[in-house]
Amino acid sequence: MENNHHRTLILVSLAWLLIFVGRMTPSILLVDIMDELDMSNVEAGLALSGIWVFYGLLQFPSGILADMIGRKKIIVSSLLSFSVASILIGLANSSITVGITFCILGLASGLLPSASFTLIAELFGPRKGRALGIQSSIGSISGFIPLVLPIVAFSVSWRIIFFVWGFLGLILAYVIFMFGDESLHIQPGVEKVLNHLLIEKFSSCLW
Numbered sequence: 103m104e105n106n107h108h109r110t111l112i113l114v115s116l117a118w119l120l121i122f123v124g125r126m127t128p129s130i131l132l133v134d135i136m137d138e139l140d141m142s143n144v145e146a147g148l149a150l151s152g153i154w155v156f157y158g159l160l161q162f163p164s165g166i167l168a169d170m171i172g173r174k175k176i177i178v179s180s181l182l183s184f185s186v187a188s189i190l191i192g193l194a195n196s197s198i199t200v201g202i203t204f205c206i207l208g209l210a211s212g213l214l215p216s217a218s219f220t221l222i223a224e225l226f227g228p229r230k231g232r233a234l235g236i237q238s239s240i241g242s243i244s245g246f247i248p249l250v251l252p253i254v255a256f257s258v259s260w261r262i263i264f265f266v267w268g269f270l271g272l273i274l275a276y277v278i279f280m281f282g283d284e285s286l287h288i289q290p291g292v293e294k295v296l297n298h299l300l301i302e303k304f305s306s307c308l309w
Contacts, residue, residue, distance in 0.1 A: 107225045110283040111233050114218050115240035117177060117274055121184055122244040124267045125211045128153060128191070128204055130251045131260040135200060138260075145197040152205035160212025165220070167213075173221035174284040176213055178275045183210035185271035192264035224285035 128135070129150060136146050168176045187207040194200045219234065226233040254263065 156208030180213035181275035188268035
């Protein structure tokens with residue numbers, strides 16, 4: 103069980119890293135996006151604001167949902183929604199599409215923090231400080247992204263980068279759903295229904 107908790111810690115920390123990076127990516131690649139889609143400064147500013155506004159708005163509701171249906175399910179839902187948003191950004195063909203998909207990205211990202219921090223704190227109990235420190239440290243790796251991503255963008259389209267984030271999100275969502283621990287005990291019947299809904303959502307993301 104202890105090894106499972108450490109495995110969950112690493113997986114959730116990677117989810118935190120991926121969504122942190124994904125949330126930073128639009129700002130880093132904004133010039134490329136603006137040039138290709140002929141976006142104005144106002145349109146770009148509104149689109150970026152949408153990410154952070156909806157990220158903030160989801161913090162409290164996501165905590166409530168995590169208490170109702172489970173921390174892991176919210177984390178998986180966050181990753182699936184993040185993947186959908188990232189793929190849609192990669193397919194965007196207008197400033198309106200970018201604005202909408204940026205808002206979806208903010209919503210998806212906002213689902214994660216409350217559920218992930220609560221899950222780790224409950225799994226590790228008295229040692230939660232150390233565990234949360236590990237999670238934060240792994241997330242801090244994202245600080246290198248503003249240095250690396252522009253170099254990558256010289257070689258590949260900005261769309262490819264968003265597609266990669268979406269693909270990684272789907273993989274991580276599946277691994278956490280299958281192998282991650284849950285700290286909230288839910289009635290078996292309710293959990294079965296919720297798991298079924300998550301599987302359907304995951305399948306719809308793939309097809």
